[in-house]
Amino acid sequence: MERRLYDHVKELLIEELAGSPPGQRLPSRAALAERFGVNRTTVERAVSELIGEGLLYARDKSGTYTTGRLPAARHAEGGRRWAVVIPDIQHDTYPGIIRGIQDTAGGRGIDVILSNTDNSVRRQTACLERFLEGGTDGIILIPAVYEGTDLRPLMRILERRVPLVLCNREVPGIQAPVVKSDNFLGGKLAVRHLVSTGRRRIAYVSPPIYQTSAERYQGYLAALAENGLEQDPSLVSFACAPGEPENALRAVTRLLQRRADGVFCFNDAAACVVYDAAARLGRKVGRELAVVGYDNTPLCESFRPKLTTVDFRTYEVGRRAAELICAMTEGDESARRRSVVVEPSLIVRESTPG
Structure with missing residues (x-):
């Protein structure tokens, strides 16, 4: 009987919640018990389940409030x-x-x-x-x-x-x-591969630094260190900002002029800039310059030569x-x-x- 009562109280409360704005305070347990003709234990059990289902939330010493979420089926x-x-x-x-x-x-x-x-x-x-x-x-x-x-x-x-x-x-x-x-691991995979192809002056090209680009950069640094390669700050550029193609091209062109023989790109779009800069300098990607992108987007197959990349597994x-x-x-x-x-x-x- 008790099970049927608190289920019934839940249903009545749900009907009321469907039309209530978020943050509306519920009446007291005593008031609800009187309204529905049940005891406070039954109301407490019904309200507790609705809190667990995300339809209500409680604030310490303040009361119980509606979340504004309709029941899943309604x-x-x-x-x-x-x-x-x-x-x-x-x-x-x-x-x-x-x-x-x-x-x-x-x-x-x-x-x-x-x-x-x-x-x-x-x-x-x-x-x-x-x-x-x-x-x-x-x-x-x-x-x-x-x-x-x-x-x-x-x-x-x-x-x-x-x-x-x-x-x-x-x-x-x-x-x-x-x-x-795992962006850190992705950065390490890219640079380890470049090292395995005989590259020693490996650059990193990225948009302005934020959480993801920083994690890939840390992987880049870790892979250089584990292979005994000194990190050269002049081979790092955070200038490949979206919407600023000319600035990015100038920055990457300057970077390639510093004898970089391999480039790890933050993403496949940044690799486009590297390919353009290499063409401007007469350097052949896939021969004297090795390039690795990131994300494994459809762009990779359109590059000439086709782009090695890290699969993000989106x-x-x-x-x-x-x-x-x-x-x-x-x-x-x-x-x-x-x-x-x-x-x-x-x-x-x-x-x-x-």
């Missing part, structure tokens, strides 16, 4: 949905991550809504707020690059226990699962992020503290002759 669209917030929907690495997420979600009947931030923290905050207020069963965020992240919406997401997974990089101050490729990153959201939705509390590091692999092509 979205206006008639099914469950996840929000995926990314910096640049046209960036070569993100389609693979999205595909991994969508394949996993689609197999469970879950819709995926994409939102693009253009690497703007302001737009990222607006997207997160919109999804939080509108109701979602999970959020996967690839944080904006270069700007400090606004922690407020992320803190509210965690407070309301909406499943949240970060992809590609952490956000300092936010305790949420992270799924990322699909696997997306798939593992989606699996963490599923685990949290199904009540696995350990998933809220679990992070995943995906191991990259080297794809050898024509730009690094042995």
Whole structure:
């Protein structure tokens, strides 16, 4: 009988929550018990389960509040949905991550809504707020690059226990699962391979430094050290900024003039700049100059010679992020503290002759 009572109270509360704005304070347990004609123990059990399901959240000595999340089966669209917030929907690495997420979600009947931030923290905050207020069963965020992240919406997401997974990089101050490729290992794989082809003056070409580029740079330094090669600061450039092709080309041209015989590029797009600079100087990639990219995008096959690269394994990153959201939705509390590091692999092509 008690089981039927607290289930019934849960259903009544869910009906009320469906029309309540986020952050609305619930009446006291005594008031709810009187309203529903049950004892306070029954109300407490019903409310506790709703907190565990992410529909309510409690504040110490303040009360219990609505999260704004509709029950999974009661979205206006008639099914469950996840929000995926990314910096640049046209960036070569993100389609693979999205595909991994969508394949996993689609197999469970879950819709995926994409939102693009253009690497703007302001737009990222607006997207997160919109999804939080509108109701979602999970959020996967690839944080904006270069700007400090606004922690407020992320803190509210965690407070309301909406499943949240970060992809590609952490956000300092936010305790949420992270799924990322091992950028440090990827950097080591690239430079070890260049060393194995006989290269000794190995450069690193990157956009302005941020978490991912710094991790790949640390792998570059580690591989040089383990092979007894001295790091030359003049062979490092962080000038390949997106949207500044002329500045990037000038910087890389200067770098190649310093007798670099191998180049590790932060990504395959940076390798385009290296190829252009090498052509300007009359240096042959795949002969006197070896080049390794990163991300294994479709660009690699279009290069002449075809580009050796590190495979980020984007699909696997997306798939593992989606699996963490599923685990949290199904009540696995350990998933809220679990992070995943995906191991990259080297794809050898024509730009690094042995």
